[in-house]
Amino acid sequence: MSHVDPRFGAHLRAIRTDRGLSLRAFGQLTHRGKSHLHELETGAKAPTFDTARHLDRVLNAGGTLIAFVTAPVDHQAEADDLLARVRASDVSAETLARLEAVVDDLASAYPTTPPAELLPRVRRHLAYVNRLLDGQVTLAQRRRLIVAGAWLTVLRATVHVDLNQRGPAGAHLAAAHDLAGHAEHPEIQGWCLETRAWDVLTHGDYRQSVELSRQAQRVAPRGSSAHIQATAQEARGWARMGDVRRTRRTLDRLERLTANLSVPERAEHHYRYDPTKARAYAATTLAWAGDPAAEQVARSVLTELDPRGDGGERPRRSASARLDLALALLAAGQPDEASMLAVEAITSGRVVPSNWWRAREVLRHVERTGLAEGAVLREAYEAYRPVTQS
Numbered sequence: 001m002s003h004v005d006p007r008f009g010a011h012l013r014a015i016r017t018d019r020g021l022s023l024r025a026f027g028q029l030t031h032r033g034k035s036h037l038h039e040l041e042t043g044a045k046a047p048t049f050d051t052a053r054h055l056d057r058v059l060n061a062g063g064t065l066i067a068f069v070t071a072p073v074d075h076q077a078e079a080d081d082l083l084a085r086v087r088a089s090d091v092s093a094e095t096l097a098r099l100e101a102v103v104d105d106l107a108s109a110y111p112t113t114p115p116a117e118l119l120p121r122v123r124r125h126l127a128y129v130n131r132l133l134d135g136q137v138t139l140a141q142r143r144r145l146i147v148a149g150a151w152l153t154v155l156r157a158t159v160h161v162d163l164n165q166r167g168p169a170g171a172h173l174a175a176a177h178d179l180a181g182h183a184e185h186p187e188i189q190g191w192c193l194e195t196r197a198w199d200v201l202t203h204g205d206y207r208q209s210v211e212l213s214r215q216a217q218r219v220a221p222r223g224s225s226a227h228i229q230a231t232a233q234e235a236r237g238w239a240r241m242g243d244v245r246r247t248r249r250t251l252d253r254l255e256r257l258t259a260n261l262s263v264p265e266r267a268e269h270h271y272r273y274d275p276t277k278a279r280a281y282a283a284t285t286l287a288w289a290g291d292p293a294a295e296q297v298a299r300s301v302l303t304e305l306d307p308r309g310d311g312g313e314r315p316r317r318s319a320s321a322r323l324d325l326a327l328a329l330l331a332a333g334q335p336d337e338a339s340m341l342a343v344e345a346i347t348s349g350r351v352v353p354s355n356w357w358r359a360r361e362v363l364r365h366v367e368r369t370g371l372a373e374g375a376v377l378r379e380a381y382e383a384y385r386p387v388t389q390s
Helices: 008-018 023-030 034-042 049-059 075-087 093-109 115-134 139-162 166-182 186-202 206-219 225-240 244-258 275-289 294-305 315-331 335-347 353-369 373-384
Strands: none
Touching (some): 023 049, 093 115, 093 139, 115 139, 139 186, 139 353, 186 225, 275 294, 315 353, 353 373
């Protein structure tokens, strides 16, 4: 049975009112009755974990509502976990292989799992790695544990970046970089630098983003996923600085790197570069650079990602693609369609806090035009605006 912190109701009401939503409007957004929501806010009724997760997602609360509700305990799973740890006290080859498989599973879950839901899973397995490192292990076993811990730590940092939690993100990126150094694993070090490059880019330091991207390319093995992704990240930095020539030159380099690249076995894996992403990156980058070619590329990417208009198999990427197309349309003088696409992206609930600046940029451009669509976009923006994280 779920345990609910009594502060849940007050926190829910505070977020709703901060969004400027009446109970009636909130009910329409959440598909819940007005009286039911009132009972949740007053504490007359306790939410289930699934309800808390749904409300958190609709309000884009960054996991703060979920934190007040403890999911039901799976006692059988806990008992099995204890037995597994007892059997694995010698850190067997089977234990290490299972742990490495979990790391891949979590990295593959990243594109489709809300950050606030993924974070506790990553933390739990990091704690498990720490416990295994406390036991007696050989040098070879220790290195495999450190590598697994480094991958989990850089993934944890990436989730903190998505939640716009810069302090925790920086701490875990530094830790992952150090762990990768101990394990002599340059690709993980490259990913740490690439992730830092994305973080500073989203906060407006485009010059540093380019420099970090170039550092990542120097550190990561040439042709590795980290090296390729860092090249794409460099192009984004040039685009945000409005340097179309360097943007296109870097995109050409990216195209050469991915020309003969096969699709990986698990294309959804965050740390395995999927060459089918190249067009999406190009669309984003060209849109940010204000390149006239951006609109056509961005439209085709959105069609591929979301052919039925329901978010597709990768709804987070589809939301980003809508914002990219919106930016391209603004550059092409089509603010009305740009506003519609931005509303669709925002109300999907799939725009993570670290990407919220894209929605804000579209809103500012549309509002400057004086179009009536700006009021609709502003309403959606305020209703879904994420709670500030520290």
